[in-house]
Every structure is written in structure tokens, then in C-alpha cells.
Amino acid sequence: MDWKANVSKLPLALRAAYLAMHRVSDAQFAKYNVTADQFVLLATLDRGNAMTQRELASRMSSDPSTVRAMLVLLEKNGLVERNIHPTDARARTVALSSAGKRKFQLLWKAGESIRDRMYGELSVDEAKLLIELLTRVSESLVSERVPATVSESVQ
Amino acid sequence: MDWKANVSKLPLALRAAYLAMHRVSDAQFAKYNVTADQFVLLATLDRGNAMTQRELASRMSSDPSTVRAMLVLLEKNGLVERNIHPTDARARTVALSSAGKRKFQLLWKAGESIRDRMYGELSVDEAKLLIELLTRVSESLVSERVPATVSESVQ
DNA sequence: TTTGATTCGTGCGTGCACGCACGGAAGTCA
DNA sequence: TGACTTCCGTGCGTGCACGCACGAATCAAA
Numbered sequence: 001m002d003w004k005a006n007v008s009k010l011p012l013a014l015r016a017a018y019l020a021m022h023r024v025s026d027a028q029f030a031k032y033n034v035t036a037d038q039f040v041l042l043a044t045l046d047r048g049n050a051m052t053q054r055e056l057a058s059r060m061s062s063d064p065s066t067v068r069a070m071l072v073l074l075e076k077n078g079l080v081e082r083n084i085h086p087t088d089a090r091a092r093t094v095a096l097s098s099a100g101k102r103k104f105q106l107l108w109k110a111g112e113s114i115r116d117r118m119y120g121e122l123s124v125d126e127a128k129l130l131i132e133l134l135t136r137v138s139e140s141l142v143s144e145r146v147p148a149t150v151s152e153s154v155q
Numbered sequence: 156m157d158w159k160a161n162v163s164k165l166p167l168a169l170r171a172a173y174l175a176m177h178r179v180s181d182a183q184f185a186k187y188n189v190t191a192d193q194f195v196l197l198a199t200l201d202r203g204n205a206m207t208q209r210e211l212a213s214r215m216s217s218d219p220s221t222v223r224a225m226l227v228l229l230e231k232n233g234l235v236e237r238n239i240h241p242t243d244a245r246a247r248t249v250a251l252s253s254a255g256k257r258k259f260q261l262l263w264k265a266g267e268s269i270r271d272r273m274y275g276e277l278s279v280d281e282a283k284l285l286i287e288l289l290t291r292v293s294e295s296l297v298s299e300r301v302p303a304t305v306s307e308s309v310q
Numbered sequence: 311t312t313t314g315a316t317t318c319g320t321g322c323g324t325g326c327a328c329g330c331a332c333g334g335a336a337g338t339c340a
Numbered sequence: 341t342g343a344c345t346t347c348c349g350t351g352c353g354t355g356c357a358c359g360c361a362c363g364a365a366t367c368a369a370a
Contacts, residue, residue, distance in 0.1 A: 004263070007270055008198065010282060011176060013289040015195065016216040018173035019327080020296040021166060026328070026355095037356060040170065043163065054318065061171040063358055068319070070356075090318040090365045108159070114296070115162055121295040122288065127165060130288045133281060134168040140276040141175040141269070174357080181325095181358070192326060209348065218328055223349070225326075245335045245348040 014137075024114055032107060033077075037062075039111065041070055042079065042104045045096045052091040053082075079103055169292075179269055187262060188232075192217075194266065196225055197234065197259045200251045207246040208237075234258055 025036035034042075044060045045051075051059070057067040071094060074080040079100035085091035096104065119127055180191035189197075199215045200206075206214070212222040226249060229235040234255035240246035251259065274282055 002202075004198075005202070007274075009286050010273060010289075011270070012195075012216075013286045013293070014169075014173055014176060017289040017293045017296075018169055019216050020293045021169060023328075024296045030329090035355065040167075043159075047157075047160070052318075061167075061174050062356085064319075065321090065359080066357060068321095073355080085318090088318075088366075092319070115166070117295045118165060118292050119162075121291040126288060130285070130292075131164050131168045133277065133285045133288075134165075134172040136276040137273050137285075138168070138172045138175045140272045141172075141179045178358075185359090190325065207348075217326085219349075220328070220330095220351090221326060223351095228325080240348090243336075243348080247349075 010137075021114070021118070024117075025111065028110055028114060029107060032103070032110060034103070034107060038070060038074060038079075039107050041067070041074065042096065042100060042107065045080070045094060045100070046104050050093045050095045052085065052088075053094060054091075056094055074100075165292075176269070176273070179272075180266065183265055183269060184262060187258070187265060189258070189262060193225060193229060193234075194262050196222070196229065197251065197255060197262065200235070200249060200255070201259050205248045205250045207240065207243075208249060209246075211249055229255075 022036050025039065029036055029039050040060050041056070044056060048059065053067055053071065054064050057064040060067070071080060071082060075082055078097055081095050081097050081100075082092045083095070085093050122130065177191050180194065184191055184194050195215050196211070199211060203214065208222055208226065209219050212219040215222070226235060226237060230237060233252055236250050236252050236255075237247045238250070240248050277285065
């Protein structure tokens with residue numbers, strides 16, 4: 001009854017790695033009154049400014065609903081600006097404020113030690129490979145709405 | 156100014172992969188009124204029963220405070236039992252209830268399709284390597300309380 | 311056009327991610 | 341046998357992870 005342990009390894013290793021990264025990042029960025037996820041959002045805006053909320057959510061692999069809540073906070077803190085879309089009255093465009101741009105420069109430097117630690121244990125080839133494997137795993141899961149298999153129906 | 160994009164790839168790929176896995180798992184297990192993280196907790200209990208809350212938290216790479224909240228819910232749902240520790244009056248032992256054991260058997264099967272999708276894109280060697288690389292990254296971050304570098308001090 | 315299906319953002323509810331502070335028990339050392 | 345330190349669990353607060361339902365605007369046909 002121990003094949004479970006082996007086949008569980010990949011999900012657990014993925015979970016452990018992500019949570020560790022998130023924890024360390026949160027602790028580091030907390031010195032600047034910013035969360036790890038807010039950093040991801042700001043970084044996404046840093047290049048590719050003035051996109052819609054949904055576009056932003058898609059690029060950072062998050063839920064539009066989650067992104068909205070984050071934007072409300074970040075806007076209150078003056079790091080982000082939301083304006084009406086020029087052609088689509090439903091959408092709003094999101095952009096870094098000037099304060100947000102300055103803040104992000106600081107945050108980027110603050111995050112350097114974490115990136116160094118992550119890449120430090122890996123050779124260049126290993127890092128490339130890891131990124132590629134993670135991407136493949138992601139894509140295998142993001143299946144475009146495969147309708148539930150019959151055998152998966154709940155009884 | 157585009158080296159940022161490259162050096163950000165690993166963190167973003169890790170984030171994307173974990174969130175994708177979590178989303179898909181949550182959706183799948185929701186059919187059984189269980190969350191993805193509850194599944195991880197139950198799986199951790201499934202082998203290695205009757206450990207303390209802290210031990211449980213450690214094994215599933217979670218925070219003891221988080222685990223406690225989850226246990227309160229799971230206990231209310233009758234999947235888990237908490238008893239006093241035989242020798243340590245501070246601690247409590249956690250174990251699967253019989254209902255919890257039965258539920259987990261179902262959940263394990265329900266998760267099979269997700270595991271298959273993840274492993275499906277990888278050869279046996281690639282899967283092994285991915286797990287090892289993820290483990291190395293985790294360990295590089297779990298640094299046993301390295302005191303903050305002087306250059307990292309906030310001004 | 312008017313109908314109908316999509317898409318954007320909002321608002322709400324639940325659960326998980328923590329950190330932090332508190333009280334009580336355990337272990338240490340004088 | 342006190343006094344100190346460490347460790348376990350609890351309780352509270354904040355932010356992120358969603359899903360779902362709603363209103364409004366857009367777009368596609370009819």
C-alpha cells in the first residue's frame with residue numbers, strides 16, 4: 001500500500017515548493033508593506049501596462065475576482081490606477097501609478113536574494129528544464145473545459 | 156530591460172503550475188464536499204495516523220494555525236478525530252475517523268485522473284527529475300532562519 | 311432593430327495562507 | 341523547588357484562492 005506515497009510525490013513537491021516560495025516572499029516584501037501576490041501583480045503591470053482586469057488576471061494565472069479585490073487595496077494604497085477603457089464601456093484599464101513604479105523598483109531589488117536562492121541550487125540547464133517541465137504540467141491541467149468524463153460522475 | 160522577464164520565469168512557472176493544480180483539484184473534490192487542501196490533510200493522515208497537529212502541519216508543509224482551522228472543520232464534518240496526547244498534556248493527537256478513512260478511499264480514486272494528467276506529459280525520468288528539482292528549490296528556501304543580511308535592511 | 315448569447319466588472323460567501331499574542335504544560339538548570 | 345526557556349494549541353486579524361450570481365455593455369444574428 002505504498003505506491004500512493006510515490007505517485008503523490010509530484011503534487012506534494014509542487015505544493016511544498018510553491019508554499020515555501022510564497023512564505024519567504026511574503027516575509028521579505030512585508031518590510032515594504034506589500035504582499036507576495038501584490039508583487040506579482042505589480043510585476044505583471046510593470047511591463048504590459050494598461051490592460052483590462054481580466055487580461056491582468058489571465059497573465060498572472062489568477063482569478064478575475066481575486067484580482068479585483070487586490071486592485072481595490074492597491075488603488076487605496078496609491079500604487080495602481082484604474083481608468084475607463086477607451087472603447088469598451090464595460091472594461092477598466094489598469095496601470096501602475098508613478099508611486100507604484102517607484103515602489104516596484106524597490107521591490108524588485110528586495111526580491112533578488114530570493115531569486116538568487118532559488119536559482120542558486122540549479123545549473124543553467126536545470127533551471128531551463130525545470131521551467132519547461134512546470135510549463136508542461138500546467139498545460140496538462142489547464143485543459144480547455146474538457147467535459148466531465150462519464151466515469152467521473154459522482155454517485 | 157527584459158532580463159526581468161527571464162529571471163521571473165521560474166517563480167511564475169511555479170506559481171502557475173501550483174495554482175492550476177489547486178484549481179483543478181478543488182473543482183474535482185468539490186463533488187465530494189471536500190477541498191483540495193483537505194484532501195492533502197486527509198492523505199497525510201492516511202499513512203502516519205495519530206500525530207500531533209504540529210507534526211501534521213509540518214508534514215503537509217502548512218502552518219499549524221492553518222491546520223487547526225482545517226481540523227475544526229473536518230472534525231465537525233466527522234472525518235477526523237482529535238484526542239488528548241497520551242504523555243503530553245499540551246498536545247492533541249489527530250487521526251482519521253472511520254468515515255474519514257472511507258471518504259479518503261473515494262477521494263483517492265477521484266484524484267486519479269488529475270494525477271494521470273500531470274504525469275501524462277512526463278516520462279518516468281522527467282517526473283523523477285522534476286520532483287528532485289522542486290525539492291532542491293524548496294530546500295534552498297526553507298533556510299533555517301538565516302538572519303537578515305545587512306544589505307537587505309529597509310530604509 | 312430586437313433578440314440572444316458573451317464578456318466585463320462587482321459583490322458576496324467560504325476556505326486556506328499566514329503572523330502575532332496569549333495561556334498553559336513541559337523541559338532545563340540552578 | 342523555584343525561575344527560565346521552549347513548545348503546543350487557541351484565538352484573532354488580514355489578504356488571497358476561488359465559485360456563483362447579478363447588472364450592464366458588447367457583439368452576433370435574425
